[in-house]
Amino acid sequence: MSLDERKLDVLRAIVEDYVSTQEPVGSKALVERHNLGVSPATVRNDMAVLEEEGYIRQPHTSAGRVPTDRGYRLFVDRLSRIKPLSPAERRAIERFLAGALDLDDVVHRTVRLLAQLTRQVAVVQYPSLARSSVRHLELVPISTTRLMLVMIADTGRVEQRLVDLPVPVPDEAVADLRRMVNEKLVGKRLSDTPPLVQALVDEVAPDARNTMATLASVLLETLVERHEERIALAGRANLTRGSLLDFQGSLRPILEALEEEVILLKLLGEVDASTLRVRIGDENEIDNLRSTSVVSTGYGPGATIVGSMGVLGPTRMDYPGNIATVRAVARYVGELLGNN
Amino acid sequence: MSLDERKLDVLRAIVEDYVSTQEPVGSKALVERHNLGVSPATVRNDMAVLEEEGYIRQPHTSAGRVPTDRGYRLFVDRLSRIKPLSPAERRAIERFLAGALDLDDVVHRTVRLLAQLTRQVAVVQYPSLARSSVRHLELVPISTTRLMLVMIADTGRVEQRLVDLPVPVPDEAVADLRRMVNEKLVGKRLSDTPPLVQALVDEVAPDARNTMATLASVLLETLVERHEERIALAGRANLTRGSLLDFQGSLRPILEALEEEVILLKLLGEVDASTLRVRIGDENEIDNLRSTSVVSTGYGPGATIVGSMGVLGPTRMDYPGNIATVRAVARYVGELLGNN
DNA sequence: GACTGGCACTCGTTACAGTCGAGTGCCAGC
DNA sequence: GCTGGCACTCGACTGTAACGAGTGCCAGTC
Numbered sequence: 001m002s003l004d005e006r007k008l009d010v011l012r013a014i015v016e017d018y019v020s021t022q023e024p025v026g027s028k029a030l031v032e033r034h035n036l037g038v039s040p041a042t043v044r045n046d047m048a049v050l051e052e053e054g055y056i057r058q059p060h061t062s063a064g065r066v067p068t069d070r071g072y073r074l075f076v077d078r079l080s081r082i083k084p085l086s087p088a089e090r091r092a093i094e095r096f097l098a099g100a101l102d103l104d105d106v107v108h109r110t111v112r113l114l115a116q117l118t119r120q121v122a123v124v125q126y127p128s129l130a131r132s133s134v135r136h137l138e139l140v141p142i143s144t145t146r147l148m149l150v151m152i153a154d155t156g157r158v159e160q161r162l163v164d165l166p167v168p169v170p171d172e173a174v175a176d177l178r179r180m181v182n183e184k185l186v187g188k189r190l191s192d193t194p195p196l197v198q199a200l201v202d203e204v205a206p207d208a209r210n211t212m213a214t215l216a217s218v219l220l221e222t223l224v225e226r227h228e229e230r231i232a233l234a235g236r237a238n239l240t241r242g243s244l245l246d247f248q249g250s251l252r253p254i255l256e257a258l259e260e261e262v263i264l265l266k267l268l269g270e271v272d273a274s275t276l277r278v279r280i281g282d283e284n285e286i287d288n289l290r291s292t293s294v295v296s297t298g299y300g301p302g303a304t305i306v307g308s309m310g311v312l313g314p315t316r317m318d319y320p321g322n323i324a325t326v327r328a329v330a331r332y333v334g335e336l337l338g339n340n
Numbered sequence: 341m342s343l344d345e346r347k348l349d350v351l352r353a354i355v356e357d358y359v360s361t362q363e364p365v366g367s368k369a370l371v372e373r374h375n376l377g378v379s380p381a382t383v384r385n386d387m388a389v390l391e392e393e394g395y396i397r398q399p400h401t402s403a404g405r406v407p408t409d410r411g412y413r414l415f416v417d418r419l420s421r422i423k424p425l426s427p428a429e430r431r432a433i434e435r436f437l438a439g440a441l442d443l444d445d446v447v448h449r450t451v452r453l454l455a456q457l458t459r460q461v462a463v464v465q466y467p468s469l470a471r472s473s474v475r476h477l478e479l480v481p482i483s484t485t486r487l488m489l490v491m492i493a494d495t496g497r498v499e500q501r502l503v504d505l506p507v508p509v510p511d512e513a514v515a516d517l518r519r520m521v522n523e524k525l526v527g528k529r530l531s532d533t534p535p536l537v538q539a540l541v542d543e544v545a546p547d548a549r550n551t552m553a554t555l556a557s558v559l560l561e562t563l564v565e566r567h568e569e570r571i572a573l574a575g576r577a578n579l580t581r582g583s584l585l586d587f588q589g590s591l592r593p594i595l596e597a598l599e600e601e602v603i604l605l606k607l608l609g610e611v612d613a614s615t616l617r618v619r620i621g622d623e624n625e626i627d628n629l630r631s632t633s634v635v636s637t638g639y640g641p642g643a644t645i646v647g648s649m650g651v652l653g654p655t656r657m658d659y660p661g662n663i664a665t666v667r668a669v670a671r672y673v674g675e676l677l678g679n680n
Numbered sequence: 681g682a683c684t685g686g687c688a689c690t691c692g693t694t695a696c697a698g699t700c701g702a703g704t705g706c707c708a709g710c
Numbered sequence: 711g712c713t714g715g716c717a718c719t720c721g722a723c724t725g726t727a728a729c730g731a732g733t734g735c736c737a738g739t740c
């Protein structure tokens with residue numbers, strides 16, 4: 001049986017009411033608060049169908065209905081209009097992000113902003129190294145046998161690593177190394193660098209080969225292998241909004257999951273996805289987060305995607321609002337990155 | 341009335357039992373589990389006195405006793421012996437920290453280690469910039485009107501900032517700037533740099549003064565004003581161990597406080613304090629954290645203190661164990677920093 | 681055929697009473 | 711000063727009853 005227009009209206013009304021009141025919603029309350037133009041009894045019949053189809057369920061026999069993950073999914077896909085942001089919100093976003101000094105600052109402001117606007121947990125991935133190019137490599141002598149390698153990416157990310165040299169290397173030789181690695185690697189995508197780094201070792205004069213090999217291994221680690229994705233989080237306290245029942249009684253698994261970078265990355269999904277993505281409850285791959293929903297999207301200058309961001313909260317969240325906010329913030333941040 | 345030896349024994353027993361069982365402890369259970377050598381009735385009399393003096397209290401008339409903040413304080417100050425760490429724990433610490441690659445890595449490993457060993461929330465402050473010296477300053481041309489300033493401190497911390505130049509500056513001039521700032525500032529305590537930076541501006545040739553002034557203002561910001569203290573956190577999920585009653589019912593205020601860097605810094609206390617410090621419940625200055633205890637200490641190479649670290653948990657925590665762990669970890673990390 | 685009003689039914693919530701038992705305070709006695 | 715005994719308190723638990731929100735179903739209406 002397919003769902004006619006009114007049944008969808010009923011589902012929409014249930015979702016909206018439940019999200020705002022946090023309580024199972026009954027047929028009578030529903031007709032009172034929405035002009036459905038029919039009686040409670042009719043709504044009850046519709047509800048019975050919706051329940052049979054798995055869109056809503058009853059926590060107890062004598063209670064109202066609550067949307068299921070499937071119900072939210074239908075709501076998100078077909079029943080909700082994205083709420084346009086209020087001018088005040090737009091201004092808040094602009095003002096909040098405008099003063100950022102550098103990448104770190106942008107990311108921090110963004111994540112706090114998201115948490116504040118959505119009242120959920122916000123997650124922002126730093127521009128991914130894998131999608132960046134090398135802007136500059138700097139070698140700073142710390143001692144005769146130790147360098148600090150500083151890599152500056154075009155996305156503004158800066159990574160540094162210590163390099164312990166096998167033999168002492170005088171400053172002039174360091175300058176040579178610096179020149180060589182920059183000539184070879186600047187402008188290249190980080191993911192394209194491995195063969196180039198290898199070539200560096202092969203081409204260098206034999207007496208410097210050992211040093212270059214050491215440097216090369218650190219380079220590879222920094223540029224590719226380590227692939228260190230960084231992530232900023234904010235708004236954890238928002239998890240305590242509303243009742244604990246939102247998370248089947250315990251914040252434990254969620255707080256645990258949020259401490260694992262690997263999990264957070266999986267959560268944000270493939271960076272590739274430039275389109276906004278909503279994962280509802282069980283759709284989540286991470287077991288600890290089956291009672292939450294995630295709204296995430298990629299961001300970056302222009303059409304390029306360099307990282308993702310999103311919010312996480314109870315499945316009972318304001319999807320249209322959060323979707324609008326995440327989308328808007330991502331767009332602003334993208335523009336900001338484009339300007340630099 | 342002063343407390344005789346036995347009353348102190350009773351208090352110690354109450355604290356130990358309560359910490360391990362998490363339940364109010366009664367006179368009968370007490371004599372059964374500890375060889376106090378007296379009858380429950382006697383213990384009851386002692387308890388009455390301890391209660392009168394404010395060291396313990398009764399949650400309900402018909403319940404056992406629970407230590408008060410004051411009781412924990414007395415316990416920590418006079419009744420507990422620091423538990424020596426087990427060899428396994430010592431090994432775990434060494435192994436865990438040994439493989440660290442750089443400062444970031446050290447801090448991350450440390451904070452996770454502390455959280456894991458104590459099963460509390462762990463907080464580690466990065467070596468404070470205020471207590472560091474300049475090891476090297478690097479200026480990397482990004483474009484003709486934009487530099488990236490990279491500051492490497494002797495503690496291993498690296499800070500970077502963008503510098504927007506008022507006029508285009510050729511690479512050779514950048515090299516001059518680099519030489520000048522390094523000559524003047526390397527080896528100096530960050531807190532001593534402001535007059536030196538000012539001198540740089542005064543001494544420079546008039547045609548470069550504008551550029552140097554811009555650079556100087558960013559330098560001052562990076563070295564002194566911004567004074568950005570960084571902090572790493574781990575183990576938040578440990579807050580959900582034990583009952584919610586440990587935190588008067590809500591994690592909210594605690595999670596909120598833990599998201600504020602400023603608050604965390606206050607929490608760790610003045611960096612100066614090289615001695616280990618225990619703050620119990622109400623002794624905490626931060627309102628949101630009045631239901632928690634904090635064990636913190638400074639750390640650094642040798643006798644120098646460059647930052648602090650600690651753990652935060654319910655007042656009902658294993659003080660001797662946590663004190664021992666925090667102290668041991670801080671010592672290891674200090675040694676590690678000394679070696680670099 | 682779709683909608684509606686009415687009605688019986690379910691079941692969680694709340695209130696209240698009663699019992700149980702851990703734990704106490706106090707007191708007389710050693 | 712310590713101890714055993716005893717009465718008392720009060721939270722936790724159990725069982726019962728009343729309440730009411732909400733449902734499912736059915737007969738009746740448009």
